[in-house]
Amino acid sequence: MATTLTTLPDMERLMTVSDTVEVAATPDAIWAQLADPAQMPRWSPENTGAPFGAGQPLQVGAVFHGTNRRGPARWITECKVTDSEPGRRFAFNVYALGLKKPWLRYKIAHWDFTLEPVGSGTRITETWTDGRDTWPDWSARVFDKFATGTTFHQFQKRNIARTLKHLKADFES
Numbered sequence: 001m002a003t004t005l006t007t008l009p010d011m012e013r014l015m016t017v018s019d020t021v022e023v024a025a026t027p028d029a030i031w032a033q034l035a036d037p038a039q040m041p042r043w044s045p046e047n048t049g050a051p052f053g054a055g056q057p058l059q060v061g062a063v064f065h066g067t068n069r070r071g072p073a074r075w076i077t078e079c080k081v082t083d084s085e086p087g088r089r090f091a092f093n094v095y096a097l098g099l100k101k102p103w104l105r106y107k108i109a110h111w112d113f114t115l116e117p118v119g120s121g122t123r124i125t126e127t128w129t130d131g132r133d134t135w136p137d138w139s140a141r142v143f144d145k146f147a148t149g150t151t152f153h154q155f156q157k158r159n160i161a162r163t164l165k166h167l168k169a170d171f172e173s
Helices: 027-034 037-042 137-148 152-172
Strands: 016-023 047-052 063-070 073-085 089-098 104-118 121-130
Touching: 016 152, 027 089, 027 104, 027 121, 027 152, 037 047, 037 063, 037 152, 073 104, 121 152, 137 152
Parallel strands: none
Antiparallel strands: 016 121, 047 063, 063 073, 073 089, 089 104, 104 121
16 A cells, blocks of 8 residues: 655644555445445444445435544544545545534545556545644644544544555455
């Protein structure tokens, strides 16, 4: 896997992280699973389900909730699909979160999965973009350290690598 991550001075934030993996499955087969957020717990180290709005491939404009866990912390997010093109791409914005229901609304993150045919398989690129672009760097650093023990881009780099590793293993088993 080739991770896109630039080393930056401690005072700067990296707002986007991507990683790529090649999987021995067709883009259409992969998209049909990726575009159904209820499937994400099979691969994600953090997502535990999609109790609202999922259960089938979603189209642009669809809203779904995602349940998540990091250590003892549990929360739910509200997300809206921004791109859903069979065999090519699935993307969504995370724009609300809360402990029992998503009530705190702000621009949280954007997730994007792109699929490209390669040989007899598919190159999957997963990209996370930090939605907190209006936060001052110092406040993001304090929050990130509290929430993840590191910066969010470093944390998400590891999460993306694990998600893609599990996705590859799942589709190739």
